Each structure stands twice: as structure tokens, then as C-alpha cells.
Amino acid sequence: MHRWLLTRLLWSLVTLLGVTFVTFFVLECSPVDRAQLETVKAQSSGSFDDVEQRNEAIRQLRVRYGMIDAKTGEPLPVWDRYTAWLGNALTLQLAGPGEDHEVFWRRLAAALPVTLLLGGLALTIAVGLGLPVGTWLGRQAGRKRERVASTAMLVALGIPEFLLATMLLLVFSVVWLQWFPATGLRSNGSERWLFVWQVLDFAHHLVLPVLVISIGPFVMVTRFVRDAVARAATAPFAASMHALGIDARVVRRRLLRHGATPVATLAGGLLPMLVGGSIVVENLFALDGLGHLAFEAVLAQDQAMVMALVVLTSIVTLVALLVSDVLHRLVDARVRLTGGTA
């Protein structure tokens, strides 16, 4: 187990390096020149009069962003710039050149809890509801009501998050029923309220966003569990348990265990989905989380922030994959004993 874990960790690190390199390289291939973009902005506000001055400003910005060599003016090779970035990243200096590290980290630190809360709640709801519902559906496999429920879930999966969020916003908070607040996480002036009211207010604001994010993962978990339980329910061991006259509740518990195993492996794979969902939801509901930050970074062509976000999400995903693998080994003795196929 220790040796397996160590190799696994090492591979995760290599993967992380690979992810950062691919992202860096792709961003380098971008035709958008941030230095030029900024001088264009400055020019439109009237700070550059002649071309010479403007070119000099562009050159200085390029040097500052580490795009060209300060002395020769030649563009630096991608590899050099990547290693420079990596060196900074290892010392946790993820902010771009000429940016205040403190401000940069504060932005990240302010956004992280919001996204973690949203994702964590969505994951809890997805697994907490998906496990029983999936087990129930798995035992009903092939019956009419299972088919109807499964089709309904497929349709739910087919509604894109942005569409669902828009519809919910229109119905429940803007046009017809003004039940839930449309934006933010707190009401104005709620700081002066009683703590209990603050918590309730917070929960009130969270209902719609969490609902939107958790639908996709919930359906995924339910379908996974349903398939696993349906397969186990037709397995010889279930039939023989029934034949031996073992209590139906005990059999059900055994089947649940078969349903729980794939969820352990699925949880890691759900994270990229949650990140995608949080981008949409945070933008629509105006929540200041990582998704919102990503969108801002993208609009501002902020390469440093993009890299920081990629590193952050990859670390979270890799850790989740690792944890789900460990869980899988703990839950399922077959994987542990045969060394696993994956």
C-alpha cells in the first residue's frame, strides 16, 4: 500500500507538471498580445501621442511580462519562460510580473471558500441523494417506473446549466415568484442581524445556485449506482441469498455496498464537472468565487491568473482522483488484492 501510494503520488506530480506545461504552451500560442492590448487601452485614453513613445511602452511591458529579453529585445523561447514561471510557482509566487503578490493571493483566498462551499454542498447532495435513489432504481431495473425515472433523469441531464439557471432565475426570483434572491450570498445590511437570521439568509441565497450545480452530478451518481446495483441484483450471490431465505433488508444492504463502490471512483471524475458548473452559476448569480475570477481573468487576458487557476483546479482534481483511488482500494478488496487493473 505504501509503495503503491508513493508511486501514485509521484505520477500525480508529473501529471501536474504536464498540465501546467500544456496550459502554458497553449497560452503562448495565443495571438493575443497583452502588452499591445494594454497600450491600446492607454492610447484610447490619450496618454500616447506619438508612435515612438507607444512602441517604447509596449517594449517595456513585454520586458515586464517576461516576453522578451531586456537587453537584446529578442523574444524569449517558450521553454525559458516556462521554467521561469515554474521557478516562481515553486515559491508560491503565482502573481504575474509587476503585480502585487499580496493582492493576487487575497483575490484567490476570497474566491476559494465560495467555490468550495458550492462544490462541497453540490457533491454532498449528489452523493447523499444519488446513493439511495440509485439503489432503489437498481432494484427496480427493467420495470416501468424505473424506465420512466431514468428517462426523466436523462432529460434533466440534457438541460444545460446556464439554461436551468436562467429559467430558475426567471421563475423564482425575477418575473413570477419572488421567492429567492437573484444575486450575491447575503442581503444588504445583514451584518447587523442576529446570527441565526444571518445563517438563514445565507442558506436562502444558496438554494438556487446549489440546486443548479448539483443536478448534473446527482444524475451521474444515480445512474452509476443504478447500473452497479442492477448488475449485482442479477448476480448469483443475490439469488442464492434470497434462496437461503436471508432477510430482504440484509440483501438490500449488500446490494447497497455494490452501489457505493463505484461512487468512490466517480467522485474524482465529478470535480471537473463541478468546476464547469461553478463558472456558469457564479456568473449568473453574481457570486464572487473562482468561476467568476476565471471569467474576469479571461476577459482581461490575465495569463498569471489563468495559470494560477489551472494549477489550483488540477491540484484539487488530482487530490480527488487520488483519494477516490485510495477509497476504492479500501472499499473493494478485489482491487486491493489483485493490484487493480487501472
Added chain:
Amino acid sequence: MSGLRRWLLWSFVGGVLFVGLFAPLLANDVPLIASVDGRLQFPAFADLIGDAPPGPNDLSWKTWWSRLDSADANDGGEDWAFMPPWPYGPLETDTMRFRAGPTFAHPFGNDDTGRDVLARVVHGARTAVSLGLPAVLIAAVLGTLLGAWAGLRGGLVDTFVQRLIELFLCFPTMLFLLFAAAFFGSSALALTSVMAALFWISFARIVRGEMLSLRERDFVLVARGLGVSTFRIVVRHLLPQVISQVGVTAAFCLAAAVVAESTLSFLGVGPNAESSWGTMLRQGSEQATIGAWHLWFFPSVAIVSFVVACHLLADRLRRREVTTA
């Protein structure tokens, strides 16, 4: 389940793909073929030929065409035009019909600048399909080949491909598409390649797993014993067995691609196109409060029905696979 429903599903998905591929020929405000002063012209094919068509005598094609009808009745003139089945373009504005609701002439209504919503939905299908279809095709070919290679060869190749899969698994699709859209100026080529780069892992994982179990089967051993070449075994005996699994994945990926495109467009960083379901939805939802329901209703029906149809198709293929295996 009944054959009728299967037929409906296939024809719906196929129909949307067809409409998407041939949108400029199906809904356009310029004629497919026109004869002006004895010369044949093909204004609707201008995208292919690359020459934007000005109308004859400096009129818009539409004006020319509408005058033609009355003139025709008088002198049986030699000019004629053959219009597309839906004679409205996605950008053609009608100043008399700002936010007009559905009528017989415009069954989906008009938007806030008087553009025909049906034509925009049709051209939105074009944007979605022209982005998603090539991405899924590239991903399917690439993923199947790499997955088969890894599953059959095993060893170092397998390890390498598996690490590659894990690497790409780490990229959150939406986040990376958003970055690509912003840093490459929303070019369709960049978005398609990024989608293909993110989708191939689904194919590779499925095909690899299948190959691992298939290569141990007796018929492979028999074929080998009969001296059949490895290439022939793969192409004739192994790949046909995974084709339905690849189809399932392709249907899911196509749905995911359409959702991704419309999400990007909804957020305002989508591909540069004449019309997109996501863009229509954004504009429609902004105007929902003033009672223009048809602006958000029709594009959302288009997205949801196509995505659900893809999912149902995939589910049906998957169930058939489970029951016949």
C-alpha cells in the same frame, strides 16, 4: 421499445445535423439560383465561393426578388429566382416587426431588431454542428486509435497512454474552453481543436478497456493461429466490436459539444457566428421580463431537445449493447 420511437430519434438527431450542415441553403435571404439579365448567379453559395453578392441593380436580393414577382405577372420576364425553402436570413432585419410574436409568416416570431427567429435557430444549429461535429469526429478517430493501440500492445505504450489520459482528465472542460475562447479570439478552429483535445480521452478509455478483454478471447487466438496479420485482426475483427461503444460515446460528446458551444456563446465569448443558440438565449432572457417569451423559448427548446435526443440515442445504444452481450 417500438421501432417508431427509434426512427423518430435517429431522424431528429440526423435532421438537426443536416439542418446545421446546410443552413445557408435552407434559410437565407438571397436566392439559391437567380437569373439576372440572362446570367445565372448563385448568391446563397457565396460562403463557398468566397464572393459576397451585391444584388442586381444595387438592390438587395430580397427587394429585387419581391419586385420580380409582380413584374413577372405582367410581361413574363426572363429574370427569375429560386429561393431557399425558408426565405429569411439570420441577419435580415424587418423594421416593422420588432419583437413581434409568432405568426403564420414567422412561426417563431421576430427578435428585438426584427430578425426572424426561425432563421436564427436554423443558423444556430449550423454554429453548434460546425463546431461540435468535427471535434467529435477527430476525437473519435484519435481516441479509438490510441485506445486500441494501448489496449492491444500493453506495456510501455499502455502506461504512456494512461498517463496521457490522466493528464487530460485534469483539465476542466469548461474552464479550458473559456481560456481558449478568450486567448484565441473565439476562433472556431481553436475551439474545435480544444474540444477534440478534451474529448478524445472518453473514446480512448472505452476502447482501451474493451480491447483489454477482447484480445484474450479465443477467436483472436484462432485468427492468430491461422496466420492472420495483426492489422487485419484489428480492423476486421476487433474494431467492429467496439464500434457501438464508440457510437455511444460520440453521441454523448456531441451533446456535450453543443452544450459547451451554447454556454460559451451565452457567456459572450462564443465563436464568431451569425447566430448561436446561446447568444439568442442570453438576449431572450434579458427581454423575458417585457413579455417576449418567444425569444427565449425557441432556442431553449432547440438546445434541450437536441441534447436530450443525443442522450436518449446513446442510452438506447448502450442498453442494446448490454442486452445482446
